[in-house]
Amino acid sequence: MKGETTVTIDVKSQETSIHNRMEKIKEGGDPKYHEKNREQGKLFVRDRLKLLFDPGFELEDALFANCLTEDLPADGVVTVIGKMNGQVVCVIANDSTVKAGSWGSRTVEKIIRMQETADKLKVPLLYLVDSAGARITDQIEMFPGRRGAGRIFYNQVKLSGKIPQVCVLFGPSAAGGAYIPAFCDIVIMVEGNASMYLGSPRMAEMVIGEKVSLEEMGGARMHCSQSGCGDVLANTEEEAIKLARDYLSYLPANYSTKPPVQGAIPPKVFEKTIEQIIPTNQNTPFNMYDLIDRLIDEDSFFEIKKLFASELITGFARIEGSSIGIIANQPRIKGGVLFHDTADKAAKFITLCDAFHIPLVFLADVPGFMIGTKVERAGIIRHGAKMIAAMSEATVPKISIIVRKAYGAGLYAMAGPAFEPDCCLALPSAQIAVMGPEAAVNAVYSNRIAALPPEERAAFTQQKREEYRQNIDIYRLASEMVIDGVIPGNSLREELTRRLEAYSSKYVVFTERKHPVYPV
Amino acid sequence: MKLIKAVMAGSVWKVLVQPGDLVEVGQDVMILESMKMEIPVSAEISGKVKEVKTNEGDFVNEEDVLVELE
Numbered sequence: 177m178k179g180e181t182t183v184t185i186d187v188k189s190q191e192t193s194i195h196n197r198m199e200k201i202k203e204g205g206d207p208k209y210h211e212k213n214r215e216q217g218k219l220f221v222r223d224r225l226k227l228l229f230d231p232g233f234e235l236e237d238a239l240f241a242n243c244l245t246e247d248l249p250a251d252g253v254v255t256v257i258g259k260m261n262g263q264v265v266c267v268i269a270n271d272s273t274v275k276a277g278s279w280g281s282r283t284v285e286k287i288i289r290m291q292e293t294a295d296k297l298k299v300p301l302l303y304l305v306d307s308a309g310a311r312i313t314d315q316i317e318m319f320p321g322r323r324g325a326g327r328i329f330y331n332q333v334k335l336s337g338k339i340p341q342v343c344v345l346f347g348p349s350a351a352g353g354a355y356i357p358a359f360c361d362i363v364i365m366v367e368g369n370a371s372m373y374l375g376s377p378r379m380a381e382m383v384i385g386e387k388v389s390l391e392e393m394g395g396a397r398m399h400c401s402q403s404g405c406g407d408v409l410a411n412t413e414e415e416a417i418k419l420a421r422d423y424l425s426y427l428p429a430n431y432s433t434k435p436p437v438q439g440a441i442p443p444k445v446f447e448k449t450i451e452q453i454i455p456t457n458q459n460t461p462f463n464m465y466d467l468i469d470r471l472i473d474e475d476s477f478f479e480i481k482k483l484f485a486s487e488l489i490t491g492f493a494r495i496e497g498s499s500i501g502i503i504a505n506q507p508r509i510k511g512g513v514l515f516h517d518t519a520d521k522a523a524k525f526i527t528l529c530d531a532f533h534i535p536l537v538f539l540a541d542v543p544g545f546m547i548g549t550k551v552e553r554a555g556i557i558r559h560g561a562k563m564i565a566a567m568s569e570a571t572v573p574k575i576s577i578i579v580r581k582a583y584g585a586g587l588y589a590m591a592g593p594a595f596e597p598d599c600c601l602a603l604p605s606a607q608i609a610v611m612g613p614e615a616a617v618n619a620v621y622s623n624r625i626a627a628l629p630p631e632e633r634a635a636f637t638q639q640k641r642e643e644y645r646q647n648i649d650i651y652r653l654a655s656e657m658v659i660d661g662v663i664p665g666n667s668l669r670e671e672l673t674r675r676l677e678a679y680s681s682k683y684v685v686f687t688e689r690k691h692p693v694y695p696v
Numbered sequence: 697m698k699l700i701k702a703v704m705a706g707s708v709w710k711v712l713v714q715p716g717d718l719v720e721v722g723q724d725v726m727i728l729e730s731m732k733m734e735i736p737v738s739a740e741i742s743g744k745v746k747e748v749k750t751n752e753g754d755f756v757n758e759e760d761v762l763v764e765l766e
Contacts, residue, residue, distance in 0.1 A: 461735075511735050513704070543733050690717055
């Protein structure tokens with residue numbers, strides 16, 4: 177009797193001691209760093225996780241990492257399994273209150289182990305990044321070896337396309353660490369705090385004499401609008417976390433399953449019909465979002481790279497509750513012309529959708545690829561090749577809708593008939609040709625026009641343009657079976673719904689080989 | 697000084713503002729023609745037009761200043 181009481185007391189005190197130790201570690205770094213975070217509008221890593229996860233399910237590994245060292249709770253990174261929208265996910269989250277979220281040897285080992293766990297469980301992996309980079313003092317242990325930081329990137333490459341990898345960037349992602357977002361499928365950045373750079377402004381000033389602010393060189397807005405390294409710009413941390421949850425709701429847990437189907441929602445109701453929003457003059461712009469809104473379930477659009485290469489719209493949406501990937505030219509911006517960055521944006525998005533069984537819907541209104549010295553020097557041909565390669569290789573259901581013009585290689589890039597779309601459908605406003613009537617008449621008849629008396633030129637040009645238009649009439653192309661159908665605008669959503677349902681069993685192996693020689 | 701620049705290379709097809717006009721964010725100030733397409737150029741900032749730097753028919757390069765606001 178006496179002995180039992182003693183044991184009970186020991187267990188209790190032991191439990192209290194473990195509990196206290198855990199609570200202490202979970203408090204993170206020194207209060208002054210928490211205060212600094214608050215001043216910057218940053219949340220503590222554990223509060224971020226609370227917002228990210230469904231309540232009541234969290235499994236943390238290696239909370240005690242480096243627990244014998246006083247000021248390195250959890251060694252600056254929280255690695256945890258949780259649930260989002262009911263789906264099990266793995267998360268790696270830096271704690272910026274612990275040595276600015278820098279990496280020591282145990283930090284790196286924890287990150288690698290959670291990557292391995294996500295790989296084994298085949299579930300999405302999220303990186304909540306807020307880290308100053310490597311701890312130089314620990315470099316031999318954490319930098320060069322087999323399970324050094326390099327392994328993190330190796331693992332990311334290996335996981336790419338197998339499970340979704342999401343990066344939410346709350347603070348810096350510096351030097352080598354900047355490659356974590358680069359290897360993720362999507363990068364959500366918090367404006368004002370998130371940044372990505374290989375060398376800090378201070379280092380740039382010392383090494384190359386450049387004077388520049390962090391925001392200009394590696395800020396969230398710059399990356400989301402200019403470099404294309406960021407995909408979605410969020411105003412606050414709360415918004416960024418909500419975006420990550422929304423994003424994953426379109427995706428399956430891994431490459432071997434299909435995306436979850438949500439409840440069907442009718443599209444937003446508009447006064448004007450599709451035909452009424454599309455101008456008859458091919459050269460006059462219209463807003464492609466107006467068409468997208470008429471096709472998809474209301475409020476289901478999740479746009480990716482909205483601020484980057486906006487002449488092309490890419491994003492997830494739902495039709496009757498099922499996920500689709502939209503690739504649409506935006507004639508309102510730069511005429512919808514394809515530039516090198518446009519092609520780059522499209523290639524990544526197509527690859528993302530194809531990896532995770534998200535059917536692709538192309539909405540084409542494209543005058544072609546941009547010409548001129550500037551884009552040639554930027555390598556528009558090889559960037560364009562990237563888009564065409566990714567689109568060719570995509571074996572998910574692929575639906576090509578010719579909304580208006582589809583000229584030249586623009587037709588090819590937007591999954592034209594030669595690229596094995598499951599169908600190529602045209603709206604009555606569609607026009608498919610090597611080039612538009614104005615350019616074509618100019619190319620063929622410029623000498624003859626110049627030889628005519630000035631007063632006859634306009635009429636001649638007009639007549640030739642009209643002949644050209646008749647020659648490329650959409651019903652002629654339908655008659656030649658270049659396209660699979662002409663669909664009135666008001667039936668387009670219904671047609672898409674049925675086609676997507678019919679094509680859902682599609683399974684195609686593109687070809688047999690090790691892998692292509694990518695035109696990167 | 698606030699500048700509105702050409703989004704891409706092309707020729708100036710229509711100038712929609714003149715000195716003294718007040719422009720709002722998102723308002724089209726000029727329409728370029730490039731790749732046979734009409735390319736509206738809109739103001740990213742509001743302000744009063746100080747000077748229109750190009751005439752209809754002029755060729756412009758990407759980043760060339762089209763309109764200067766006060």
